[in-house]
Amino acid sequence: MQAISIEGGVTAAQGFLASGMYCGIRKNKSKPDLALIYSKVPCAAAAVYTQNLVKGAPIQVTRRNLADSIAQAVICNSGNANTCNADGEQKAQMMCEAAAKALHLEPEDVVVASTGVIGQVLPIEPILEATPKLAESLTEDGSADAAKAIMTTDTVVKEAAAEVTINGKTVRMGGIAKGSGMIHPNMATMLCFLTTDANIAPAVLDSALRIAVKDSFNMVSIDGDTSTNDMTAILANGLAENDPIEEGTEAFDLFTETLRAIAIRLARMVAKDGEGATKLLVCKVTGAASDADARTVAKSVICSSLLKAAMFGADANWGRVLCAIGYSGAPVDIHRVDVGFASRAGSIEVCVNGAGIPFDEEVAKKVLSEDEIDILVTLHDGNASASAFGCDLTYDYVKINGDYRT
Structure with a gap:
C-alpha cells in the first residue's frame, strides 16, 4: 500500500508533542525563536550533519548525545547559530540540561540545534528561563509553532506528514524544516526534524534516513554555500506497534519511500523559499x-x-x-x-x-x-x-x- 499525505508535521505520529515561543534571542519580538519537540517514550534516533569543516557547537553535542542512538526530545533556537564561540559547546550542553530538567529526561537524550548568525555569542539566559514554559506548552497541535520558531529568513512554514500501512499497522511520520539561504548540497544544508511512530531499530532507521536524504536535501542548492550548523535528525518511538522493520524487506521499502517522499516535499519547500526567490x-x-x-x-x-x-x-x-x-x-x-x-x-x-x-x-x-x-x-x-x-x-x-x- 502506498503512503498518503496527511495534515500536520512533526506531531503527526503518535506520541509526539511540540511547541514554539519567543524567548528573547531575536530582536524582533514578533518572531518565535525557541522550539521543542518531545516524545512520550524514548526513541530510536539517527541524524546526518553538514560536511562543512566549521561545525556549530550544537552538532558536536548532538553527535555525542546520539552515540547510543537513543533520544526523546529536540530543542532548537533561531536567531543565533552558536558557532565559532569559545563557550559554544558549554551553552549547547546547557540547553540540553534545561530541556531534560523540564521534561524529566537525561541530558544525553536531547538533540540540540541552533540556527542564525555565525560568530555571535549565544545569550543562554533567555533560553534557560523560557524552557520550563516551553515544556508546559507542548501540544499535539504544536508542529506549526515549532516550525515557526526555527525559521530565520524563511518566509513560509515548512511541514509535511504522511501515513502508510506496514505489516498491518498504520505508521505515521512527519517533519518540519527550515532553510532559505546558505544552502548547498552536502548534507544537511538546513535543519530538518523528522518523527515517526514506526517500530524500527536505530541502524535500520539510519539506513532509511540516508537513502531519503540522498534524493532530497542533498539535491537542494540555493546559493552554493554549505552551512555550518545544519542537520537532519529523525526520532522513531515505536508506538505504531508494527513488527520491527528490517532492511531488505517490503516493509523497509515502504517506510523508506514514505520518508523519502516527505523529505522531497520539504526539500521543494526549502528551494522555493530561497532568499529573495520568486521561482x-x-x-x-x-x-x-x-x-x-x-x-x-x-x-x-x-x-x-x-x-x-x-x-x-x-x-x-x-x-x-x-x-x-x-x-x-x-x-x-x-x-x-x-x-x-x-x-x-x-x-x-x-x-x-x-x-x-x-x-x-x-x-x-x-x-x-x-x-x-x-x-x-x-x-x-x-x-x-x-x-x-x-x-x-x-x-x-x-x-x-x-x-x-x-
Whole structure:
C-alpha cells in the first residue's frame, strides 16, 4: 500500500508533542525563536550533519548525545547559530540540561540545534528561563509553532506528514524544516526534524534516513554555500506497534519511500523559499549512464548562478544549461543532450543533440514566467535519472544578505 499525505508535521505520529515561543534571542519580538519537540517514550534516533569543516557547537553535542542512538526530545533556537564561540559547546550542553530538567529526561537524550548568525555569542539566559514554559506548552497541535520558531529568513512554514500501512499497522511520520539561504548540497544544508511512530531499530532507521536524504536535501542548492550548523535528525518511538522493520524487506521499502517522499516535499519547500526567490527550479535529468552522473548533472545545472539569473528574467537561455552540464564533471556526450523547459503554462524544447533549435520566444517567456519551472535534460547515455531543487537568483538575495546581521 502506498503512503498518503496527511495534515500536520512533526506531531503527526503518535506520541509526539511540540511547541514554539519567543524567548528573547531575536530582536524582533514578533518572531518565535525557541522550539521543542518531545516524545512520550524514548526513541530510536539517527541524524546526518553538514560536511562543512566549521561545525556549530550544537552538532558536536548532538553527535555525542546520539552515540547510543537513543533520544526523546529536540530543542532548537533561531536567531543565533552558536558557532565559532569559545563557550559554544558549554551553552549547547546547557540547553540540553534545561530541556531534560523540564521534561524529566537525561541530558544525553536531547538533540540540540541552533540556527542564525555565525560568530555571535549565544545569550543562554533567555533560553534557560523560557524552557520550563516551553515544556508546559507542548501540544499535539504544536508542529506549526515549532516550525515557526526555527525559521530565520524563511518566509513560509515548512511541514509535511504522511501515513502508510506496514505489516498491518498504520505508521505515521512527519517533519518540519527550515532553510532559505546558505544552502548547498552536502548534507544537511538546513535543519530538518523528522518523527515517526514506526517500530524500527536505530541502524535500520539510519539506513532509511540516508537513502531519503540522498534524493532530497542533498539535491537542494540555493546559493552554493554549505552551512555550518545544519542537520537532519529523525526520532522513531515505536508506538505504531508494527513488527520491527528490517532492511531488505517490503516493509523497509515502504517506510523508506514514505520518508523519502516527505523529505522531497520539504526539500521543494526549502528551494522555493530561497532568499529573495520568486521561482522554484527543478532540474530533471533522464537518460544518464548512472545515478551518480544524473545527480552530478542535475546539481550542476541547479547551482549555476547564470542560469538562476536567466530564470528570474524568464529568459530561455538554454546555453547556460549546456554550459553547466559541460563543467559538471560527469562523462557526458554533449552532442547527444536535449534540453527543454516546462511549467503549468506548457512546455517547450530548445536544444536537441547539443544544438539549438528554432522556438517561439514568446511561448518560452510564458512557460518561464510561472513560479515553478522544470528544466528538462535528456542525456541519451542510459536509463538513470535524478532531480535537483533550487530557485532563481534575484536582486532581493543581495539585499537580504547585504545586511543580514544588522
